[in-house]
Amino acid sequence: MSNENIKKQYNLKIKELDKHNKLYYNDSKPIISDSKYDKLKNEILDLEKKHKFLRNKKSPSKKVGYKSSKSFEKYLHKVPMLSLSNAFNEEDLKNFEKKIVNFLNKNLRFDYSVEPKIDGISASLTYKNKKLTYGVSRGDGKVGEIITENLKTIKDIPQIINYPNFPDEIEIRGEVFIKKNDFLKFQNDFANPRNAASGTLRQKDPNETKKIPLNFIAYTFGYVKNNPFKFQSDYLNELKNWGFKINKNNRLLPNIKELVKFHKKFEDTRFDLDYDVDGLVYKINDLELQNRLGFTSNAPRWAIAHKFSADSATTKILNIEIQVGRTGALTPVAKVEPVNIGGVVVSNVTLHNEDEIVRKDIRVEDVVKIERAGDVIPHVIAVDKSKRNKNLDRFIFPTKCPSCGSDTFKEYNEITKKYDAVRRCNNDGYGCERIAIEKMKHFISKEALNIEGFGKKVVEKFWNLKLIKKPQDIFNLNFKRIENQEGWGKLSVSNLKNSIENSKKVSLKRFIYSLGIRHIGIENSKLISENIKNISNLIIIIKKKKFEKFLNIDGIGETQIKSLKNFFSIQSNINIVEELNSILKIQSEEVNKNGIFRNKKFMFTGKLNGLSRAEAKSLIEKNSGVTLSNVGKNLDYLIAGDKPTKRKIDQARSLGIKIISQEELIKLLN
Numbered sequence: 001m002s003n004e005n006i007k008k009q010y011n012l013k014i015k016e017l018d019k020h021n022k023l024y025y026n027d028s029k030p031i032i033s034d035s036k037y038d039k040l041k042n043e044i045l046d047l048e049k050k051h052k053f054l055r056n057k058k059s060p061s062k063k064v065g066y067k068s069s070k071s072f073e074k075y076l077h078k079v080p081m082l083s084l085s086n087a088f089n090e091e092d093l094k095n096f097e098k099k100i101v102n103f104l105n106k107n108l109r110f111d112y113s114v115e116p117k118i119d120g121i122s123a124s125l126t127y128k129n130k131k132l133t134y135g136v137s138r139g140d141g142k143v144g145e146i147i148t149e150n151l152k153t154i155k156d157i158p159q160i161i162n163y164p165n166f167p168d169e170i171e172i173r174g175e176v177f178i179k180k181n182d183f184l185k186f187q188n189d190f191a192n193p194r195n196a197a198s199g200t201l202r203q204k205d206p207n208e209t210k211k212i213p214l215n216f217i218a219y220t221f222g223y224v225k226n227n228p229f230k231f232q233s234d235y236l237n238e239l240k241n242w243g244f245k246i247n248k249n250n251r252l253l254p255n256i257k258e259l260v261k262f263h264k265k266f267e268d269t270r271f272d273l274d275y276d277v278d279g280l281v282y283k284i285n286d287l288e289l290q291n292r293l294g295f296t297s298n299a300p301r302w303a304i305a306h307k308f309s310a311d312s313a314t315t316k317i318l319n320i321e322i323q324v325g326r327t328g329a330l331t332p333v334a335k336v337e338p339v340n341i342g343g344v345v346v347s348n349v350t351l352h353n354e355d356e357i358v359r360k361d362i363r364v365e366d367v368v369k370i371e372r373a374g375d376v377i378p379h380v381i382a383v384d385k386s387k388r389n390k391n392l393d394r395f396i397f398p399t400k401c402p403s404c405g406s407d408t409f410k411e412y413n414e415i416t417k418k419y420d421a422v423r424r425c426n427n428d429g430y431g432c433e434r435i436a437i438e439k440m441k442h443f444i445s446k447e448a449l450n451i452e453g454f455g456k457k458v459v460e461k462f463w464n465l466k467l468i469k470k471p472q473d474i475f476n477l478n479f480k481r482i483e484n485q486e487g488w489g490k491l492s493v494s495n496l497k498n499s500i501e502n503s504k505k506v507s508l509k510r511f512i513y514s515l516g517i518r519h520i521g522i523e524n525s526k527l528i529s530e531n532i533k534n535i536s537n538l539i540i541i542i543k544k545k546k547f548e549k550f551l552n553i554d555g556i557g558e559t560q561i562k563s564l565k566n567f568f569s570i571q572s573n574i575n576i577v578e579e580l581n582s583i584l585k586i587q588s589e590e591v592n593k594n595g596i597f598r599n600k601k602f603m604f605t606g607k608l609n610g611l612s613r614a615e616a617k618s619l620i621e622k623n624s625g626v627t628l629s630n631v632g633k634n635l636d637y638l639i640a641g642d643k644p645t646k647r648k649i650d651q652a653r654s655l656g657i658k659i660i661s662q663e664e665l666i667k668l669l670n
Contacts, residue, residue: 003323003434004460007054010047011457014056017041039345049377050333050348052325053438055456057446072145072202075136078171079222081122082141082298084281084305093256093282096304100284103293103301105612111285112259113232114251115219116266117305119276120177121197123151124222128169132159137201149206151176156216158243166242169225174218174244176201179274182213193276215275218244220283232285252285259306267308279307292615312371312381313346315339317364320351320395324403326438327518328425332357332397334368334380341372349378354397355421361385363392401425403434428518429570430470437463439516443471447522448514449506452499453492461485470572471514472579474500505585508535515577519563527555530626535586542568542577554603554617554627595624596668603628605648606641608662616662619669631657639665 017040041060048054087093101107124144126134135151136144151157154176176197178186183193190196200212218239220232229235233252240246249266253259263280270277284290284302293301319335332351339346349370351357360383362368367387372378399408406426410419430436440459444451454474462468465485467477477500483493506514508529513522520528531553532538541549547564550556567573580586602620604613604627616639617627628635631651638652638659652659660668 006051007457007460010044010054013040013044014058017044017060018058046348046377050350051323052331053323053441055441055445057455072147075134075144075146077124077142077144077222080142081124081138082295082300084303085299087304087306090256090260093259093306097256100293100301103612103614105608106610110289112253113283113285114253114259114262115281116247116249116277117279117281118175118177118217119194119278120175121201123174123176125151125157125172127161127172130161130166147201150201150203150209153206153210154214154216156245161242163242167224167226171222172218173220173222174216176214176216177275178212178214181274186212216245217247229287231287232283263306279305281305312369313339313341314367314369317366317368320364322398322402324401324425324434326435326442326516328427328435330408330423330425341378346370346372346378349380351380353421354423357395357397363395365389365392397423401427401432404432406432428566429572440468440471442516443514448510449503451503453496454499470576472576472583475583504583507587511584511586517563517567519560524556524560527553529588534588535581539577539581542574552628552630552632554629593624595622597623597625600636601626601628601634602637602639603631603635604639604641606644608641611662623669
């Protein structure tokens, strides 16, 4: 299947999913079963993972639920209701724990609070002065809908809590669901228990909501004023004292081995429960550690969902296609005979990279066993060589880019002394059509210019019409020609004009990110923008090739410098930046300037005790400070941990820079 047909198929699925999201979350009138909805969602996610050029702001990988309805008042969550990262096996759990230990920089012993992951609807309850004040849906994770009166109809939710020492203000979170036996009475009205809970909660008339026997189990809190709790298990126990129901299958377990053991036992008996579950949730029990670990952009670092076992099947490889991504990565995708795995029809399977194909000796027409775990893209477990035709040829990975014909290459890693597993197109500019199209899609994406109405489908269409070839073309479109295209009219063209005009005002961080430079993600873009201050300085650095200046930025290393050099060694990329600068209003990144470390620069040497570099750096930045990577005259403090580098200590002393210990840093932070 051609890339054009893949995109067409993908966009149709996105459109269909968005329709069902609206029917489900906004209209409370789902027309498909939960399994069919999950199948559609997973098909989209699978397509995205197989074809890196597929992206859409309405994708389930980009958003949770559906935007708030006009029928309900909106509510901004004080603490976002984020989704959880997933684990599928013991190795995933070990990696989860390893990341925690690395972040905290200390081999601590901690217990896990274990809770069943109920397949229901998340809800948030805010109590002020012991009275239920707001009941809110999850919404898109940031903004929910106020459904207080509907939630008040649930008998499990106390409206007034007259209990000693109950917090003055607390947001209690939990899951709304219908028991399996209760659902039997309403199965002709709703597709499944989860849809019944969702549709009932979004009734405009609370008297209608009251007719359905909804249940509520509390499991965490969002915001709490003067938090009195030390452990998640303490909080759960206190919930019972306050009159809430908690899950009787909650456990407190000491290590990964016990988690795996309990998971297996629970999975074997989960169908005997009177509610639907799709896994277990593990949380670090120590709330102080939870607070230190914090969140990534889309999930807490201190919790993970352990999904139930993966499904697998046997099928035949029909063909192997090579997809080209924004950074030039060549990704092999196997087209297989469609096979049903766990209710989802799989026809595409990732082969990851060239090395994976060689290692498993995967060939076209091979019979293979494939596995699919949750939302993870299907992959080949093994080849059944007993069923292989002896005349099958080995698959030869292309040494030329299938899009532009340029040479492909594998990067050599000086540290590992090995070549990268991923083969890439040698073209780092807009000379390769597939790379150029993917770069354009990246340029207009939400995290970059965020041009509403200018989605990836529009990029493809305008590219084929030869309306755009480079980012600056977006700001000089032939709107009269667009207006005559199918699916466009005066109103839609006017909306597009406004969106493009509004996108011209962009922060320096987002502008740098929009260029789509390899290894320069949103965080590195932020570090660079805060260091160089404005676009004029960036252009000077680009023209004079002074990228080594960035080595003084903590978080920017040789890999990023090399990538910047490669990208701006192409004159057309420099021209794009200059032309965009003449079109856009590029603003410096706003930072907190009023913290106790304002205008102060710090650097670390040696190992910190009980505090990772990442956490210490985060503390400094939250207080308006800056961290550097090299000793220089503009450095204010050198923080010396255990076994500091003597050279750095000597340099700091010679320059009169103040050297402080970790304890002194903590005192400065008060």
